[in-house]
Amino acid sequence: MAKRVPFVCGNWKMHHGVEATRKQVRALVEGIGRLQGKVEVAVAPVATTLFAACEVARGSPVKIAAQNVHWAEKGAFTGEWSVAHLVELGVTHAICGHSERRALFGDDDTTVPKRVRAALDGGLVPIACVGESLKEREESRTAQVVGRQTEAILEIVKPDEVERLVLAYEPVWAIGTGKNATPTQAQEVHAQIRALLAKRFGAKAELVRLQYGGSVKPDNAAELLREPDVDGALVGGASLEAPSLLAIGEGGMQRA
Numbered sequence: 001m002a003k004r005v006p007f008v009c010g011n012w013k014m015h016h017g018v019e020a021t022r023k024q025v026r027a028l029v030e031g032i033g034r035l036q037g038k039v040e041v042a043v044a045p046v047a048t049t050l051f052a053a054c055e056v057a058r059g060s061p062v063k064i065a066a067q068n069v070h071w072a073e074k075g076a077f078t079g080e081w082s083v084a085h086l087v088e089l090g091v092t093h094a095i096c097g098h099s100e101r102r103a104l105f106g107d108d109d110t111t112v113p114k115r116v117r118a119a120l121d122g123g124l125v126p127i128a129c130v131g132e133s134l135k136e137r138e139e140s141r142t143a144q145v146v147g148r149q150t151e152a153i154l155e156i157v158k159p160d161e162v163e164r165l166v167l168a169y170e171p172v173w174a175i176g177t178g179k180n181a182t183p184t185q186a187q188e189v190h191a192q193i194r195a196l197l198a199k200r201f202g203a204k205a206e207l208v209r210l211q212y213g214g215s216v217k218p219d220n221a222a223e224l225l226r227e228p229d230v231d232g233a234l235v236g237g238a239s240l241e242a243p244s245l246l247a248i249g250e251g252g253m254q255r256a
């Protein structure tokens with residue numbers, strides 16, 4: 001099996017302002033030593049703090065991600081920002097299609113792939129999110145929903161760029177609920193996503209990192225990241241304090 005470098009990313013959603021962002025990014029930069037070269041670490045702060053976050057992280061292994069990105073280069077898109085705006089700051093990753101964007105801000109299987117396409121074109125690593133709601137899981141529609149969302153994204157990815165893509169499986173019922181998917185549940189969906197990748201991209205499917213997200217914490221990270229297709233985590237609440245995100249990263253050390 002190809003060696004995939006484990007990748008944990010904190011999603012700070014609409015939390016830390018500039019001061020707190022500077023403090024937490026600095027703590028990540030200072031604390032990442034033991035993970036360096038073994039586990040990749042990124043954080044996605046609030047958009048208004050990206051400049052400060054990039055300033056603090058510059059020259060360090062800590063990567064800065066945006067929580068969203070628009071597909072157009074520029075234009076009349078109030079409240080959005082382009083890949084170029086992010087690259088100019090030093091941002092290297094962009095979350096695309098988080099379930100909160102899908103549920104609250106109209107992102108769907110048309111717009112999410114456009115965001116992913118723009119990120120790939122502009123040299124950002126897209127972290128493309130998929131995941132089913134509680135109702136969909138209860139109706140045994142997980143494979144169908146995740147399959148549809150994943151296919152919509154894979155459709156626009158070219159074979160020579162697929163290894164840059166990161167996919168995050170985030171079951172909506174596990175987000176912010178304290179009720180994480182069990183390692184077996186996560187692995188089952190990740191294996192399905194890997195199979196879809198393999199169908200389109202053959203052996204290159206083994207190079208794509210699949211993150212799990214939904215109530216990941218320091219005390220459940222290791223067991224989730226022990227699963228063969230769980231290559232990292234996209235972390236909300238437990239990423240807000242740097243030591244906690246780094247402890248989750250430690251959970252990936254066993255794969256390194």
Ligand code: 13P
Pocket residue numbers: 011098170174175176177178213214215216234235236237238
């Ligand atoms: P929690 O870790 O707070 O459940 O959030 C997960 C998430 O949405 C990360 O993108």
